[in-house]
Amino acid sequence: MNNNTFVHKYVRTLITKDDICVDMTAGNGNDTVFLASLAKHVYAFDISEEAIRNTSERIEGYGNVTLINDDHASIDRYDIGKVRLFIFNLGYLPHGDDLSCTKPESSLQAFQKAYEMLEKNGYIVITFYLGHPGGKDEYYLLDSYIKKSDISVMERYRQDKPDSPVTYIIRKL
Ligand SMILES: C[S@@+](CC[C@H](N)C(=O)[O-])C[C@H]1O[C@@H](n2cnc3c(N)ncnc32)[C@H](O)[C@@H]1O
Numbered sequence: 001m002n003n004n005t006f007v008h009k010y011v012r013t014l015i016t017k018d019d020i021c022v023d024m025t026a027g028n029g030n031d032t033v034f035l036a037s038l039a040k041h042v043y044a045f046d047i048s049e050e051a052i053r054n055t056s057e058r059i060e061g062y063g064n065v066t067l068i069n070d071d072h073a074s075i076d077r078y079d080i081g082k083v084r085l086f087i088f089n090l091g092y093l094p095h096g097d098d099l100s101c102t103k104p105e106s107s108l109q110a111f112q113k114a115y116e117m118l119e120k121n122g123y124i125v126i127t128f129y130l131g132h133p134g135g136k137d138e139y140y141l142l143d144s145y146i147k148k149s150d151i152s153v154m155e156r157y158r159q160d161k162p163d164s165p166v167t168y169i170i171r172k173l
Contacts, residue, residue, distance in 0.1 A: 003127050003165045004089075006157045008034055010169060011085065014123055015039050019084035022117075024072040024110055025102065027051050028094060029058030031087045036062040043080055045072040048100045051093050073109040075117070082119040090138060091129035104138040111142055115151070115172065124170040131163040139166060146170070 001009075011034070015021060021039040023032045026046040032055050035042045045068045046052050052069045059065045068078065072088075090107060093100035114124055128139040146153065146168070155169040 002159065003157060003167045004030070007031075007087065007089075007125055007127065007167055010155065011035075011087070011123075011125060012038065015085050020081065021085045021087070022075070022080065022083050022114070024075075024086055024088045024114065025090065026055040026067065027089065029055035031089055032065060032067075033058045033062070035085075035087065036065050039084070040064065041066070043068060043078070045070060045075065046093075047071050048093050051100070071106060071110075073106040073113070075110060075113050080117065083114070083117050083122060084119055085123045085125065086114045086118070088114075088124065088126040090127060091132060091135065101132065101134065102138065104134065104141045107138055108141055108145060111145070115170075118172040120172060122172050124172075125167065126170065127165050127167045129165050131165075 015038050017040055019039045021035045021042050023035055023044040026032050026044040032044040042065045044055055052067050056067055090102040129135045130139055152171050152173050153168050154171050157167040158164055
Protein backbone atom coordinates (compact mmCIF):
# COMPACT_ATOMS: atom_id res chain seq x y z
CA MET A 1 0.00 0.00 0.00
CA ASN A 2 1.43 3.43 -0.84
CA ASN A 3 1.57 6.22 1.77
CA ASN A 4 -1.48 8.07 0.44
CA THR A 5 -3.60 4.94 0.67
CA PHE A 6 -2.32 4.33 4.20
CA VAL A 7 -3.13 7.94 5.18
CA HIS A 8 -6.69 7.84 3.83
CA LYS A 9 -7.38 4.46 5.44
CA TYR A 10 -6.14 5.72 8.81
CA VAL A 11 -7.63 9.22 8.73
CA ARG A 12 -11.07 7.80 7.96
CA THR A 13 -11.06 6.36 11.51
CA LEU A 14 -10.05 9.66 13.15
CA ILE A 15 -12.51 12.34 12.02
CA THR A 16 -16.25 12.96 12.01
CA LYS A 17 -18.71 15.47 10.52
CA ASP A 18 -18.18 17.72 13.58
CA ASP A 19 -14.49 18.27 12.87
CA ILE A 20 -12.46 21.13 11.40
CA CYS A 21 -9.50 19.92 9.31
CA VAL A 22 -6.69 21.64 7.45
CA ASP A 23 -4.89 20.40 4.35
CA MET A 24 -1.55 22.22 4.53
CA THR A 25 -0.52 21.30 0.95
CA ALA A 26 -3.58 21.17 -1.32
CA GLY A 27 -1.66 20.22 -4.51
CA ASN A 28 -4.07 18.56 -6.91
CA GLY A 29 -6.78 18.37 -4.27
CA ASN A 30 -6.80 14.65 -3.53
CA ASP A 31 -6.47 15.07 0.24
CA THR A 32 -8.72 18.16 0.29
CA VAL A 33 -11.62 16.34 -1.39
CA PHE A 34 -11.08 13.32 0.83
CA LEU A 35 -11.23 15.47 3.99
CA ALA A 36 -14.23 17.42 2.67
CA SER A 37 -16.19 14.18 2.35
CA LEU A 38 -15.64 13.41 6.05
CA ALA A 39 -15.34 16.67 7.99
CA LYS A 40 -17.49 19.67 8.84
CA HIS A 41 -15.12 22.17 7.23
CA VAL A 42 -11.73 22.01 5.51
CA TYR A 43 -9.22 24.83 5.06
CA ALA A 44 -6.73 24.04 2.31
CA PHE A 45 -3.49 25.97 1.81
CA ASP A 46 -1.15 26.01 -1.13
CA ILE A 47 1.53 28.50 -2.12
CA SER A 48 1.02 27.71 -5.82
CA GLU A 49 -1.80 29.34 -7.80
CA GLU A 50 -1.85 26.34 -10.11
CA ALA A 51 -2.45 24.02 -7.16
CA ILE A 52 -5.30 26.20 -5.89
CA ARG A 53 -6.86 26.18 -9.39
CA ASN A 54 -6.53 22.40 -9.61
CA THR A 55 -8.03 21.93 -6.16
CA SER A 56 -10.91 24.34 -6.82
CA GLU A 57 -11.96 22.16 -9.79
CA ARG A 58 -11.90 19.08 -7.58
CA ILE A 59 -14.09 20.60 -4.83
CA GLU A 60 -16.96 21.71 -7.05
CA GLY A 61 -20.15 20.66 -5.29
CA TYR A 62 -18.59 20.75 -1.82
CA GLY A 63 -19.76 23.72 0.23
CA ASN A 64 -17.40 23.06 3.12
CA VAL A 65 -13.95 24.01 1.78
CA THR A 66 -12.03 27.29 2.07
CA LEU A 67 -9.03 27.51 -0.27
CA ILE A 68 -6.13 29.74 0.81
CA ASN A 69 -3.42 30.67 -1.69
CA ASP A 70 -0.66 31.37 0.83
CA ASP A 71 2.38 29.90 2.53
CA HIS A 72 1.20 27.45 5.17
CA ALA A 73 3.73 28.99 7.56
CA SER A 74 1.37 32.02 7.62
CA ILE A 75 -1.54 29.98 8.97
CA ASP A 76 -1.66 32.04 12.18
CA ARG A 77 -2.87 35.06 10.14
CA TYR A 78 -6.18 33.26 9.51
CA ASP A 79 -9.11 32.89 11.86
CA ILE A 80 -9.37 29.10 11.86
CA GLY A 81 -9.65 28.29 15.56
CA LYS A 82 -9.00 24.85 16.99
CA VAL A 83 -8.33 22.05 14.53
CA ARG A 84 -8.97 18.32 14.80
CA LEU A 85 -6.59 17.16 12.08
CA PHE A 86 -3.91 18.54 9.78
CA ILE A 87 -2.54 16.77 6.72
CA PHE A 88 0.90 17.73 5.41
CA ASN A 89 1.84 16.00 2.18
CA LEU A 90 5.26 17.56 1.63
CA GLY A 91 7.33 17.78 -1.54
CA TYR A 92 6.44 18.95 -5.06
CA LEU A 93 3.27 19.72 -6.91
CA PRO A 94 3.32 16.80 -9.41
CA HIS A 95 4.74 18.22 -12.69
CA GLY A 96 5.47 21.49 -10.85
CA ASP A 97 8.77 23.39 -10.71
CA ASP A 98 11.33 23.77 -7.90
CA LEU A 99 9.40 26.69 -6.43
CA SER A 100 6.49 24.40 -5.68
CA CYS A 101 8.63 22.26 -3.37
CA THR A 102 8.21 22.56 0.39
CA LYS A 103 11.30 23.85 2.26
CA PRO A 104 12.66 22.55 5.57
CA GLU A 105 12.50 25.82 7.55
CA SER A 106 9.00 26.88 6.47
CA SER A 107 7.70 23.32 6.89
CA LEU A 108 9.05 23.35 10.45
CA GLN A 109 7.40 26.72 11.17
CA ALA A 110 4.11 25.50 9.73
CA PHE A 111 4.33 22.30 11.77
CA GLN A 112 4.95 24.24 15.01
CA LYS A 113 2.00 26.54 14.35
CA ALA A 114 -0.23 23.60 13.45
CA TYR A 115 0.68 21.80 16.66
CA GLU A 116 -0.28 24.93 18.64
CA MET A 117 -3.67 25.05 16.88
CA LEU A 118 -4.50 21.39 17.46
CA GLU A 119 -7.27 20.55 19.87
CA LYS A 120 -6.46 18.04 22.62
CA ASN A 121 -6.37 14.56 21.08
CA GLY A 122 -6.12 16.15 17.62
CA TYR A 123 -3.82 14.78 14.92
CA ILE A 124 -1.11 15.82 12.49
CA VAL A 125 -0.58 13.44 9.60
CA ILE A 126 2.66 14.24 7.82
CA THR A 127 4.31 12.55 4.85
CA PHE A 128 7.97 13.24 3.97
CA TYR A 129 9.46 12.48 0.57
CA LEU A 130 13.14 11.57 0.79
CA GLY A 131 13.94 11.00 -2.87
CA HIS A 132 14.27 14.60 -4.11
CA PRO A 133 16.97 17.20 -3.33
CA GLY A 134 16.29 18.69 0.10
CA GLY A 135 13.75 16.01 1.00
CA LYS A 136 16.04 14.27 3.48
CA ASP A 137 17.05 17.60 5.10
CA GLU A 138 13.36 18.41 5.58
CA TYR A 139 12.73 14.99 7.14
CA TYR A 140 15.76 15.16 9.49
CA LEU A 141 14.91 18.71 10.64
CA LEU A 142 11.30 17.92 11.51
CA ASP A 143 12.06 14.46 12.89
CA SER A 144 14.68 15.84 15.28
CA TYR A 145 12.28 18.61 16.37
CA ILE A 146 9.53 16.03 17.01
CA LYS A 147 11.92 13.86 19.06
CA LYS A 148 13.31 16.67 21.16
CA SER A 149 9.86 18.18 21.80
CA ASP A 150 8.55 14.88 23.12
CA ILE A 151 5.71 14.91 20.60
CA SER A 152 3.81 11.62 20.47
CA VAL A 153 4.09 9.70 17.17
CA MET A 154 1.33 7.06 17.23
CA GLU A 155 2.22 5.40 13.95
CA ARG A 156 5.07 5.41 11.45
CA TYR A 157 4.50 4.04 7.96
CA ARG A 158 7.04 3.34 5.26
CA GLN A 159 7.21 0.85 2.39
CA ASP A 160 10.34 -1.28 2.35
CA LYS A 161 12.06 0.42 -0.60
CA PRO A 162 15.10 2.75 -0.74
CA ASP A 163 14.17 6.42 -0.20
CA SER A 164 10.48 5.60 0.08
CA PRO A 165 8.24 8.25 1.72
CA VAL A 166 7.73 8.25 5.49
CA THR A 167 4.38 9.02 7.13
CA TYR A 168 3.91 9.93 10.79
CA ILE A 169 0.56 10.04 12.59
CA ILE A 170 1.00 12.42 15.51
CA ARG A 171 -1.46 12.88 18.34
CA LYS A 172 -1.54 15.84 20.72
CA LEU A 173 -1.99 14.32 24.16
C1 LIG B 1 3.01 16.66 -2.79
S1 LIG B 1 2.12 18.10 -3.21
C2 LIG B 1 0.61 17.88 -2.30
C3 LIG B 1 -0.32 16.85 -2.86
C4 LIG B 1 -1.75 17.04 -2.40
N1 LIG B 1 -1.91 16.84 -0.97
C5 LIG B 1 -2.77 16.22 -3.15
O1 LIG B 1 -3.57 15.51 -2.52
O2 LIG B 1 -2.80 16.33 -4.39
C6 LIG B 1 2.92 19.38 -2.27
C7 LIG B 1 2.27 20.75 -2.40
O3 LIG B 1 2.87 21.62 -1.44
C8 LIG B 1 2.80 22.92 -1.96
N2 LIG B 1 3.70 23.82 -1.21
C9 LIG B 1 5.04 23.94 -1.30
N3 LIG B 1 5.49 24.85 -0.40
C10 LIG B 1 4.39 25.32 0.28
C11 LIG B 1 4.21 26.27 1.31
N4 LIG B 1 5.26 26.90 1.87
N5 LIG B 1 2.95 26.52 1.75
C12 LIG B 1 1.89 25.87 1.19
N6 LIG B 1 2.01 24.95 0.19
C13 LIG B 1 3.24 24.66 -0.26
C14 LIG B 1 3.18 22.73 -3.41
O4 LIG B 1 2.78 23.83 -4.19
C15 LIG B 1 2.47 21.42 -3.75
O5 LIG B 1 1.22 21.67 -4.35
